[in-house]
Amino acid sequence: MSEDPIISGVPAAARTAEPGGRPVKVRTGADQPWDPEDLAVAEGRDPTPANVERSRRKLEELGPAAIERTVP
Incomplete structure (x- = not known):
């Protein structure tokens, strides 16, 4: 059975709980530009x-940590 990459509009990488004991994948806010x-x-x-x-300087200085x- 192949995993559907999007279920109910939520990409597989963004889901925090997987049924059937599959590995849990967590996405954070900084995973995207x-x-x-x-x-x-x-x-x-x-x-x-x-x-x-101000936000531009913060992103430049802190990178993903700013996000x-x-x-979180």
């Missing part, structure tokens, strides 16, 4: 030029 605008909104800020610039601290 983020734009500074996305980070600003995820932090609850409006995507103003100042907030986007993990906001969207």
Whole structure:
């Protein structure tokens, strides 16, 4: 039986519980690319030029850790 890559709109890599004893795969927020605008909104800020610039610097400085601290 082959695994369906998407079940109910959730990719297999994003599911945290697998029926039938299959390995558990966990995805984190940093598993995908983020734009500074996305980070600003995820932090609850409006995507103003100042907030986007702040997020851009944060992403540049911290890399994936900037996302993990906001969207675990």
